[in-house]
Amino acid sequence: MASKAVYSAIAFVGIAALSGVAWWYQSKPQGPKEIVGGNAQAASGSAAASAPPRIAGVEVGKVARITLQDDAQSVGSLRSRQSVMVRPEVAGRVKTLGFKDGAQVRKGQLLVQLDDTLQRAELSQAQAQLSIAEANFKRNQELVAQNFVAQRVLDESAANVQVVQVQLALAQARLGRMAIVAPFDGTVGLRAVNVGDYVKDGADLINLEDTGSMLLDFRLPERYQRKLRPGLVVELALDAFPGRAYKARIEAVDPLLDANGRSVGIRAVLPNNGGDQAGVGAGAPLRPGMFARVTAIFGVNDAALVVPEESLVPQGGKQFVVLVVPPSEVPSAANLPANTEWVSKRQEVKLGVRRQGKVEVTEGVSEGQTIVVAGQQRLQRDGTPVRIVELGRGPAAAASAPASAPVARSSGG
Template sequence: MALKSIHTAVAAVVIAAASGAAWWYQQQPQGPKDPAAAGKAASAGAPVAGAATGPARAPTVEVARVELQRLTDDAAAVGSLRSRQSVILRPEVSGRVTRINFRDADRVRRGQLLVQLDDQLPVAQVNQAEAELSIARANHKRNQELVEEKFIAQRAVDESAANVQVAQAKLALAQATLARLKIVAPFDGIAGIRNISVGDYLKDGADIVNIEDLDAMYVDFRLPERFQTKVRPGQTALVDLDALPGRRFTALIQAVDPLLDANGRSVGVRGCIDNRALELRPGMFARVTPVFGVREGARVVPEEAIVPQGGRQFVYRLAPGPDSDSRIAQRVEVKVGLRQPGKVEVTEGLEAGDLVVTAGQQRIQKDGTVVRVLDLPRGAGGEAQAGGEAGGRRSVAGADVVASEPGNPCGALSLNAPRAPAAKPRAPQAPSPAPVPAAPRPEAKRASLAG
């Protein structure tokens, strides 16, 4: 037992000595194995292991500039198109078709006679009622003359007046029955495909033909309840249709349903599209982007620049450093606004043209750290700004101008232009934001600082 205890103690001492030697060896500076390589490194000014080391090299980061862009506050939804007015004509009384005064897909006018049912019996009833009314009026006139001469009592005059009223009611009933045998167009529109022929006997309520008013199209869609405070009549919505790829239409929001759907927690919205060119049809599937507002000259940064901490948002802004190759990182709290793919709006904390760190934030140990910036392509900031501005304009093409126009079925001007680039609609918009031409000046200044 004593020998075993001695062996254990010796093993513990050996392990402790080996651990101490390893620690001491790791703390010693390691020199180059090749003396010639060490000499070359020393002559070039590079730090040599084993020699006195200088200050640590500044970390390298990637940066981007705060750009001015035109942002749109919008949402995405799906909906369906429907006619502004739509009806299926049905007879109110039974009868046999004697005449059809329209062809399939014809444009019809309000009050135009479309279908005539057999009216021989109602016409005879109207003639009979007219004759009875004529007799009742003659008797009433004769009784009025006799009562003045005291030949009859006043009661006979009252009874003849009542007979006149009864005859007038019978005539009105016969005329109403006759009118119901004429099927007329209730509004201007385009007739569909008829389901009847001359000689068919129609029962009351049978389908005859549908009439569609296509000069204006309604687009009905639903939005989540969180948007019910943003959407309001008079705003615009961009409409894309799978049936017409490459085309974008503008709808004018006309109504917002005051009742929210309790099942889906959504609010119904209806927009109107000018369709006097008859390009749209009811029932089309639509992808709707309602535009709640447009912000000119919004300051945006890449999403990678935002560093969330404890419910707050920070960015690392770069200030001029001790030399032309370095910058000083400053952590700045910002407030963010709208978000778009890859971009975030900054409402407070930054100015246009500021440099912010987009990659390498983890290398910045503390506020005021000196960093090196990777070289950016010359003019990258300005080009990105201009491109973002143009992209913003394309995203709201057709939503910029909403003015009254006589004869427009939606009550406002809708720029239903193709989504493809078109110089004419966007020409007046090019000089609108004042900050855009001024943006390259801070860019050039900061580019000169970056060397």
């Protein structure tokens, strides 16, 4: 136990001694540093002052002229020109079916006949009552002419004839409701009933679709509403028929905007001729419910000036591009060395349509001008010397002339 205390005291003294030596070594005054050739800091400053300014390396592209399509994309669904679910107005038992599943039917063709025995009996009763009422009226006319009865009796007979006529019309209407006919020409679907089934009023019997032409329903954001109008052409592609193109014309624009999505409903119409309108080849007829990818075309500019989207520099609510020009075009570059080949120049632009990484420029630049597409952050003022760099090529090869980035022709989409 005593030896442990001794060892602990020795360890404590040793640590304290080492700490003191370390403190003394760090706090002792340092000797003078050797300076060769005068003040080193001044020498480095003069060297930096005599060194040539560093030239910013940038990537460039060209203002190109392409065919640009102003359009908007959406998705929609095909619908029948007319579509109805046939339902009975009264309850009854199915007596006859006048169609086959998936068959073509004509307007007025009998689809479903319900058991009408009771209604026919009511009609016969009403017809008999009408015959009696008319005979009484005729007899009373003769009696009034001979002054055997009062005029009041004749008036009551005439009123009774009218009442029985209404009862006859009511019986005919009830009988007519037992026969369900096609309201228009079309194609029936798959029946949900069979002969002998008892159906209630409003039960689904068969769907009828008029697919001679198709409706296309889709929606677009509200910002496009000023460009939408009846007669405007829209293109659509169907997942069911890949590689085929179809065209439709806008028939109506919903005046009410959707308050949830702030979008406007649009309905277009296209023929259903069972083939490809673009001439790609014959195809199956279009069917209601198909999914469609829609492109609404607002206009086509065959000579639109475009720049890469990454070349834009927003500032103060405006849009700029940085041009690469000779020093002679920038007054602030007059004091640059004579061997300076290219300098920067900011130019405000007005923008139009954006498509696939390209932006239409309506004002500010002309075709063929060289613009900076990468490295604009290094060019804080006009007249800054630039060194043109191309990916995959050395700076020396690229610095001889501004590079022209290829701009693919695009039809929008």
